Amino acid sequence: MVRAGLTTDRVVEAAADMADDVGFENVTLSAMARRFGVKDASLYSHVKNLKDLRERVALLAADEWAARIAAALAGRAGKDALIAFAGAYRTFAVDHPGRYAATFMQLDPAVLAGSTAHRRILELTSSLLLAYGLAEPDLTDAVRLLRSTFHGYASLEAIGAFGHPRDIEASWERALHALHFTLENWASSDPSRAARG
Amino acid sequence: MVRAGLTTDRVVEAAADMADDVGFENVTLSAMARRFGVKDASLYSHVKNLKDLRERVALLAADEWAARIAAALAGRAGKDALIAFAGAYRTFAVDHPGRYAATFMQLDPAVLAGSTAHRRILELTSSLLLAYGLAEPDLTDAVRLLRSTFHGYASLEAIGAFGHPRDIEASWERALHALHFTLENWASSDPSRAARG
DNA sequence: CTACAATTCCTAGGCATATTAGGCAACTCA
DNA sequence: TGAGTTGCCTAATATGCCTAGGAATTGTAG
Incomplete structure (x- = not known):
């Protein structure tokens, strides 16, 4: 009996690749087993279950994504930084639809709380907006607006919603x-302040 | 043998309700069958298969959604209309997460092309923006920006992405x-024009 | 090097879901 | 009331998730 040499990491990465190929929600344990030439049950030594595998893919994807964004942002500020951020964001979503969906x-709040990557993306967004001179609570509002716009655009593009x-x-x-x-x-776009000013 | 009185419409509506309850992706034919007290196989007289059921739910949801938005928009213009539109949009997503996801x-391009509701939502958005004096290609750009922002916000809110x-x-x-x-x-936000003006 | 321990993978089996084929029973309407 | 249509059924197949328990392989300590 020759072993396939499975590892949690290897399984998770393969799952991420498969997600990019066939869609995150279509990643299946049986398919992963086929890909490695092992039986379904063998995977349970490496991941707890399907949900666990998905969470791991989500964390992996967030890591890679945050790294891309951080790299794109390095040394930029202002509009330059905004364009770079947005470019990295959208490119990732286009290149890796499965990872992006992941x-x-x-996520379980506990898992999410433990994710450096998710936090890092938030921080990168915040630092981007600090350059625009925003402070709380405007900062949170603007972060949400940015995320919404980017995420909305990427999602709609991914499902082919744009003609x-x-x-x-x-x-x-x-x-x-x-x-x-x-x-x-x-x-100036805030009526409660613009009225006064 | 007492008949359950199934209808395509009734099945689809029940599926939409179930989607709101447990999430669109968790709607299952067996669960629908249980809900009606029939066997799984019996549903195949009313819908072709799971994909067909989902598509029908999507079309139903789009109908209801367009109706809500149209009602909210009636008789309004400018910022009023924008607020009303956005309110109806988001309220629908919050009240009916399953339908919203649907x-x-x-969708198959063919199915989507045949959907009045999807087209209507686009038209409503366009007419809203016409009031801002936009014309093509700005109109398309702005429609996409609005949809992205709304969809992004609603989606992120739905998955609990906001702290x-x-x-x-x-x-x-x-x-x-x-x-x-x-x-x-x-x-003024267009550099190619603002530079000239 | 060898024996014990841990790890990897397997077989077997249970449960849920989707889907098809073919049949009987219940409605409908001429 | 009888023929045809429709609604629902049983039976069977396929795929996928998951658990239990066993065998082979690898790692490690004496």
């Missing part, structure tokens, strides 16, 4: 200009 | 003000 699976494929890139850039403008004029 | 399942539950409402309103501001100043 990143947004509903003309040619325009997608242009619309994205236009959205980024709009976001930059919004962030630069954050205070 | 609306964003990946403090108390602030979610406030952040949402702040996002809407920001969007309104962006739309009102759409041209």
